[in-house]
Amino acid sequence: MKPVRVGLVGLGTVGAGVFQTLRDNHDEILRRVGCDIVVTMACRRDLAEARAIVGEQLPLTTDPHEVIASPDVDVVVELIGGVDAARELVLAAIAAGKHVVTANKALLAVHGNEIFAAAQERGVMVAFEAAVAGGIPIIKALRESLAANRIEWIAGIINGTTNFILSQMRDKAVSFDEALAEAQALGYAEADPSFDIQGTDAAHKAAIMSAIAFGIPVQFDKAYVEGIEQLSGVDIRYAEQMGYRIKLLGLVRRRGTEGVELRVHPTLVPARRLIANVEGVMNAVMVRGDVVGTTLYYGEGAGASPTASAVIADLVDVARTARGSPLARVPHLAFQPEALRDEVVLPMEQAWTGYYLRLLVLDQAGVLARVATILAESGISVGSLLQREAREVGGEGSRRTDLIILTHEAREGAMNEALALLQALPAVLAPIVRIRKEELV
Ligand code: NDP
Ligand code: HSE
Numbered sequence: 001m002k003p004v005r006v007g008l009v010g011l012g013t014v015g016a017g018v019f020q021t022l023r024d025n026h027d028e029i030l031r032r033v034g035c036d037i038v039v040t041m042a043c044r045r046d047l048a049e050a051r052a053i054v055g056e057q058l059p060l061t062t063d064p065h066e067v068i069a070s071p072d073v074d075v076v077v078e079l080i081g082g083v084d085a086a087r088e089l090v091l092a093a094i095a096a097g098k099h100v101v102t103a104n105k106a107l108l109a110v111h112g113n114e115i116f117a118a119a120q121e122r123g124v125m126v127a128f129e130a131a132v133a134g135g136i137p138i139i140k141a142l143r144e145s146l147a148a149n150r151i152e153w154i155a156g157i158i159n160g161t162t163n164f165i166l167s168q169m170r171d172k173a174v175s176f177d178e179a180l181a182e183a184q185a186l187g188y189a190e191a192d193p194s195f196d197i198q199g200t201d202a203a204h205k206a207a208i209m210s211a212i213a214f215g216i217p218v219q220f221d222k223a224y225v226e227g228i229e230q231l232s233g234v235d236i237r238y239a240e241q242m243g244y245r246i247k248l249l250g251l252v253r254r255r256g257t258e259g260v261e262l263r264v265h266p267t268l269v270p271a272r273r274l275i276a277n278v279e280g281v282m283n284a285v286m287v288r289g290d291v292v293g294t295t296l297y298y299g300e301g302a303g304a305s306p307t308a309s310a311v312i313a314d315l316v317d318v319a320r321t322a323r324g325s326p327l328a329r330v331p332h333l334a335f336q337p338e339a340l341r342d343e344v345v346l347p348m349e350q351a352w353t354g355y356y357l358r359l360l361v362l363d364q365a366g367v368l369a370r371v372a373t374i375l376a377e378s379g380i381s382v383g384s385l386l387q388r389e390a391r392e393v394g395g396e397g398s399r400r401t402d403l404i405i406l407t408h409e410a411r412e413g414a415m416n417e418a419l420a421l422l423q424a425l426p427a428v429l430a431p432i433v434r435i436r437k438e439e440l441v
Helices: 013-024 026-033 047-054 064-069 084-095 105-122 138-145 160-172 176-185 200-214 233-241 304-321 367-377 412-423
Strands: 004-009 037-043 075-078 099-102 151-157 244-255 259-270 282-289 293-300 352-362 382-387 400-411 433-437
Touching: 004 013, 004 064, 004 304, 013 026, 013 037, 013 047, 013 304, 026 037, 026 304, 037 047, 037 064, 037 304, 064 084, 075 084, 075 304, 084 099, 084 105, 099 105, 099 304, 105 200, 138 151, 138 200, 138 282, 138 293, 151 200, 160 176, 160 233, 160 244, 160 282, 200 244, 200 259, 233 244, 233 352, 233 400, 233 433, 259 352, 293 304, 352 367, 352 412, 367 382, 367 400, 367 412, 400 412
Parallel strands: 004 037, 004 075, 075 099, 259 433
Antiparallel strands: 151 244, 151 282, 244 259, 282 293, 352 400, 352 433, 382 400
């Protein structure tokens, strides 16, 4: 069989990992595919750096369009990152009739619908296993292995950088800034790490998963997104005392006929759940299907090798199908394009979740009762409560204490209203900390 010829655009952390893995595991991959997968051209702006990675023989260019136009390239692998230049490059590759493999979740979250439509029209594949959860084959699991199911919800630790930071802070008492710098040095973080810590990267991935799980267009712009910047060590410790860990979770959930929830935020998870014990750069995705029940996928979520593993899996798919009709195999978003539904993404106010609340209150008779009354009148049921011994901070009547409340599931809108009332109580002395909580059963 003729080899499948690859043009690598982007030779950074992931691009270099792909090049090295194709070389190191050449024989194993050849046995799986039945034909060679050969890099015939590579591209980055710094040619000296590129040469150091690929050696002397491979043709190099600084212009991605040279790769697209090359008659020696069947598949363009986009690994430059970013949105605008990547969109232009991917659309040009599709227009030229080239298959595309990309790890770029930002690109697909923002322009995925346009890109998949163009690929469908042109009859080429756009494969993106590496775009979600690094080395974990979650795209294939959702699109193919769970095809018998109506997916009910997905909850995932889908950003390695933030999980690494939270683990380092908790276990090694490393500061936020030090942990982030380490994640950057290890090649986990995005070029702009605010994408990681503000939850944007996880929301990109959650939006992609919601599309292939529910058969809806990619709707990143509708996602509710909250990162880990506001998270304090105090809440991590209180959560632990109450049997929970705090994780940045991406959540997508079907809500009957109402629509779907699409949200990313720090979340309390029972410490006994496997996912609560996923540490460092590891990712984990729980998927609940109506037939299979709950499944869990675990692995390295970022870094050169795990991501290269996913990129090459896509190359293998392309290579296997390139001789037949690629579109007959698995549609880009798992569902037939004409069967995609414009389901509503619910506003966060309509989401249902549990809550952790931390209130700094005056330690006076009646305060707890007033707090409980407001929650009860808002229809919010308290699951458990922790009150630390009060500390003196001044004269008479100024003893204060942290009141930690875990609630059962409630509607976000009801909680917003209750929080406004609680915050207005004179006995509440500081902004209330609210962190969502999921039992994941
Ligand atoms: P890097 O910043 O390490 O690499 C980007 C590469 O693209 C560099 O070689 C850069 O080299 C090249 N490049 C950038 N712009 C251009 C351009 N206009 N023309 C030609 N070359 C260009 O990024 P990563 O490898 O970390 O990430 C690549 C993609 O993979 C991103 O979309 C990222 O989100 C995704 N991803 C990354 C993971 C990771 O763990 N790092 C995991 C999963 C996905 P030069 O500056 O010399 O041009
Ligand atoms: N910056 C991303 C992360 C890379 O930390 O998870 C993998 O998508």
